[in-house]
Each structure stands twice: as C-alpha cells, then as structure tokens.
Amino acid sequence: MAQSMLLYWGSGSPPCWRVMIALEEKQLQGYKHKHLSFDKNEHKCEEVKALNPRVQFKKKNCCKCLYNESAFKSQGTRLIPDDPAEQALVYQRVFETNNLQQKMYDVAFYEWYVPEGERHESALKRNKESLIAELKLWDGYLEKMGKGSYLAGKNFTMADVVCFPVIAFFPRLHCPPERCPRLMEYYKMLKDRPSIKASWPPHWLEKPEGQDNLKNL
Amino acid sequence: MAQSMLLYWGSGSPPCWRVMIALEEKQLQGYKHKHLSFDKNEHKCEEVKALNPRVQFKKKNCCKCLYNESAFKSQGTRLIPDDPAEQALVYQRVFETNNLQQKMYDVAFYEWYVPEGERHESALKRNKESLIAELKLWDGYLEKMGKGSYLAGKNFTMADVVCFPVIAFFPRLHCPPERCPRLMEYYKMLKDRPSIKASWPPHWLEKPEGQDNLKNL
Known part of the structure; x- marks a missing residue:
C-alpha cells in the first residue's frame, strides 16, 4: 500500500x-x-x-x-481514540489549529499577503494582539493538562500531528518564548520524536535559523 | 442523554x-x-x-x-460513513467549508470586519474574485457528482450538516444564482429537509429576505 x-x-x-x-x-x-x-x-x-x-x-x-x-487503524500509533469524549477533544484541537495557523500567518507574513498600498500599522497591531491571545489560549490548554502532556491528553494523537508543524514556526521565527512557555516546553518534548525528526523540513535543517518575523510579538 | x-x-x-x-x-x-x-x-x-x-x-x-x-452512531442518520475513502471525502468537504465561509464573510461583511480607515476597493475586489473562484469549485464538485447528489455523494452526511448553513447565506444575501447554479439546486433540494426546516433560524423566518450584500458578486 x-x-x-x-x-x-x-x-x-x-x-x-x-x-x-x-x-x-x-x-x-x-x-x-x-x-x-x-x-x-x-x-x-x-x-x-x-x-x-x-x-x-x-x-x-x-x-x-x-x-x-x-x-490503517491498528497499524503504528493510534491517532484517533475510540472514546467519544477523547475523540471530540482531538477533533477540537485539529479544527482549532486553523486559527493558530492563520493568526500566525497574519503576523509573520503580513507583508507577503497584503499589497503595499493596503498595509496599515493599526491592522498589523490588531493581528499581533489576536495572535498573542491565541497563544495564551493554547498555553492554557497545556497548563491545564499538566506537565508532559500532549495537546489532547496523555497520548500523542492526530491533534499533535496537525498542530506541531504550526507550533514549530514560533521558535524558528524568533517568537519571544515568554509568550507561550508551555507551548515551548511541548515543542522541546516533541522535536526529537522519531516521526517528526524523520520528516523535519530539509531546508530547516540546512538553515536552522529562520527570519525574525515574530521577534516583536 | x-x-x-x-x-x-x-x-x-x-x-x-x-x-x-x-x-x-x-x-x-x-x-x-x-x-x-x-x-x-x-x-x-x-x-x-x-x-x-x-x-x-x-x-x-x-x-x-x-x-x-x-x-450515537447507530441512531438516526449515519453521518460519517465507515468506508475510509468515503469518509475521507466527507472530512475533506467539512474542512473545506471553512474556506467557503471565510471567503463569503470577507465579501458580505467586509465593512463589518475592516475598520473604515483600512478599507480598500482593491482588497474588496480581490475578496470578490476569490469568492467567485471558491463558488466555482463547489459548483464543480456537485456538477461532477451528478444531479440530486449531496456534497459527499449519494447520501446526506456530516459534509451537508456543516456546509448547508453557509450555503444558505448565498440566496439570502442575493448572490446572483448564475455564480453557482448547482449549489442553488442543492440548496432547493435541502431547504425543506425536516432537520433543516426544524432548525431554520427564527429571525430568517420572521424576515425571509436578507440584505443584498452579495448582489454585486
């Protein structure tokens, strides 16, 4: 297959x-x-x-x-739990990842998305505030779940598969770690997981430091 | 329960x-x-x-x-099929609904979302083009699936549950039907389905005509 x-x-x-x-x-x-x-x-x-x-x-x-x-339910890691409540939390985090991703893009790639004549300091400021609030929400999820937890509980699930590639942008683009200390602990816990290490973006390996788009968050 | x-x-x-x-x-x-x-x-x-x-x-x-x-898998309508390929299509349409919804909002509620000093004709025009392309995509899905089809095939599924409430905005806000003829057929087919009729927004019943935010699409 x-x-x-x-x-x-x-x-x-x-x-x-x-x-x-x-x-x-x-x-x-x-x-x-x-x-x-x-x-x-x-x-x-x-x-x-x-x-x-x-x-x-x-x-x-x-x-x-x-x-x-x-x-391939029974093969490898079980990514979607059977229990309806646990499953619902996994899907919730999967859907919510879209918010975190979009809000990160709206700050980090503002100049790429918005043509020069349409840019406004006020809009970028709003986008930053929105991203800061979003990060606080995710940090709170991890805080509530306790040390060493994954995004939807004690096990690695589809929520981590979907969200990790977004979270990895924050340290890469120099987001101040104090904006999301729990997320940064989570990032460190996961970055050497075999599935993640094996699929790490090749151009990130070549050039481990990204630009500092998120430095002033 | x-x-x-x-x-x-x-x-x-x-x-x-x-x-x-x-x-x-x-x-x-x-x-x-x-x-x-x-x-x-x-x-x-x-x-x-x-x-x-x-x-x-x-x-x-x-x-x-x-x-x-x-x-409640076995109760009422089965909304997520067991077959992995059919299931994947249902999830695909569920995830994609977010695109259609966001692009519709970016046109219909542009003035609501963007403060006065930050509005640009060029941005609204781009949003309109993007919405028109999105509608064409969805119309193509239905066209390909054939007359009387639901969004993810022959049966009513979670894709319809999630997408119908967005599609219903288009006729309500006076979107020209020629922008999405198949979607409008689909809308007519579904609007009297008992689950949809029973949950129809009360203020839409009181005032069946919405504003004409999408008239010039």
Whole structure:
C-alpha cells in the first residue's frame, strides 16, 4: 500500500509535513514522493493542478491524515481514540489549529499577503494582539493538562500531528518564548520524536535559523 | 442523554445551526437550549465565557457534531460513513467549508470586519474574485457528482450538516444564482429537509429576505 502512494510535498509547508508525520506514525514509510520547490512555483505546475484544483495542500492533506488513520487503524500509533469524549477533544484541537495557523500567518507574513498600498500599522497591531491571545489560549490548554502532556491528553494523537508543524514556526521565527512557555516546553518534548525528526523540513535543517518575523510579538 | 444537554445558540450562526441540524438527524430532540441575542452581545456574557474561552462557537460546535455522531452512531442518520475513502471525502468537504465561509464573510461583511480607515476597493475586489473562484469549485464538485447528489455523494452526511448553513447565506444575501447554479439546486433540494426546516433560524423566518450584500458578486 505504502508503495502505491505518491506524495507531492514542499519543505516546511505545514499541510505536507502533517501527512509525512502521520505516515511515519502509521509505519507507512517507503512511499514514493516528489519534492516541489515553492520558490520555483513547482507546486502550481499542471501535474499538481490536475490532482488538486485548489493548488493548496491544506484541506486535502488533513483528510489524507484521517484517511490513513481510518484505513490503517491498528497499524503504528493510534491517532484517533475510540472514546467519544477523547475523540471530540482531538477533533477540537485539529479544527482549532486553523486559527493558530492563520493568526500566525497574519503576523509573520503580513507583508507577503497584503499589497503595499493596503498595509496599515493599526491592522498589523490588531493581528499581533489576536495572535498573542491565541497563544495564551493554547498555553492554557497545556497548563491545564499538566506537565508532559500532549495537546489532547496523555497520548500523542492526530491533534499533535496537525498542530506541531504550526507550533514549530514560533521558535524558528524568533517568537519571544515568554509568550507561550508551555507551548515551548511541548515543542522541546516533541522535536526529537522519531516521526517528526524523520520528516523535519530539509531546508530547516540546512538553515536552522529562520527570519525574525515574530521577534516583536 | 438529550435531556441532559444544554445548547446555547444564536439565530443564523452557522456553527450553532450545524449542531441543531446534527441533533435533529441523530434524533436527539428534546435537549434544553438557551437562545442568545447577538445584537445584545449575550454570547459574550460570563455564563458563556466560562464554558467557551474563545467566545466563538465555530470550532467547538463542529466537534459537538462529531461527538454526537460518534456517541450515537447507530441512531438516526449515519453521518460519517465507515468506508475510509468515503469518509475521507466527507472530512475533506467539512474542512473545506471553512474556506467557503471565510471567503463569503470577507465579501458580505467586509465593512463589518475592516475598520473604515483600512478599507480598500482593491482588497474588496480581490475578496470578490476569490469568492467567485471558491463558488466555482463547489459548483464543480456537485456538477461532477451528478444531479440530486449531496456534497459527499449519494447520501446526506456530516459534509451537508456543516456546509448547508453557509450555503444558505448565498440566496439570502442575493448572490446572483448564475455564480453557482448547482449549489442553488442543492440548496432547493435541502431547504425543506425536516432537520433543516426544524432548525431554520427564527429571525430568517420572521424576515425571509436578507440584505443584498452579495448582489454585486
């Protein structure tokens, strides 16, 4: 089965990284893959467009993670618990990751998303406040769950698969650690997990320090 | 079980409406509920904040739908299919609904979200183009699936529960039907479904015509 898969991926893209972590956790290594360079716009080539009319990996890849979990339930790490209440918490964190990701992008990549003539200090300030509040919320989740906890409880789940690739941007882009001390402990606990280490973005390995987009948060 | 639930809800809010449709489909009527007026800011009261630090219903309620499906699998309509491929499509549409909703808000409620001094015709124009492309995508999904199809295939699923409350905004806010003819057929097919009719927003019943925010799309 793993051999019949073909994964198109971009280095550092959270949606792609998610799938790669999930494949590692489900012991589905050995899949074929094709690295697309975002710089060269290879992710917008006809080959990919034919597969994915959105030309964005976000939603589709989240579903690939869920598909793999459902099709290979008993293989590797169990990522979605059976208990309905535990399951609901996993899905809640999965859905909420979208908030954290969007708010991080709205600050870190503000100049990339907003054309020059439409930028406003007041808007960026609002985006920063919104991101700070969001980080506080996530830090509170971990605080409440206790030391050494994963995002949805005592076990590593789909919530961690989906959220870790977003959380990893914060230390990389120099977010002040005091904005989210629990998240930073969580990051340190997870960064050497085999599935995450094996799928670490190659260009992050080459250049471990990112730009300082989040320094003034 | 239904009797032990308490639902806080706002009329017309997609996240609330979703839960109400799902409860109907799962035959979990008879739950207690409390109607909160958005106009009076009742959704930001202490009672609700204590339950939901986000003071937004979006993500949490999506998970309530999934929780109910998981806890009451064999009761009422089966909303998540067992087959992994069918299941993946349902989740894909559920995740994608967020795109459609956000892009609709970015046009219909542009003036509400963006302070006066930060508004730009160029930004609104871009938002409109993005919404038109998104509608085309969804219309294409239905076109491909064939006449009388639901969003994820031949059966009504969680994809419809989650997406219908967003789709219902388009005719209400006077979106030109030629922007999404298949979606409008789908809307007509579903609007009298018992679960949807029973949970129709009361203030939409009182005032069936909304403002014309989407007229110039």
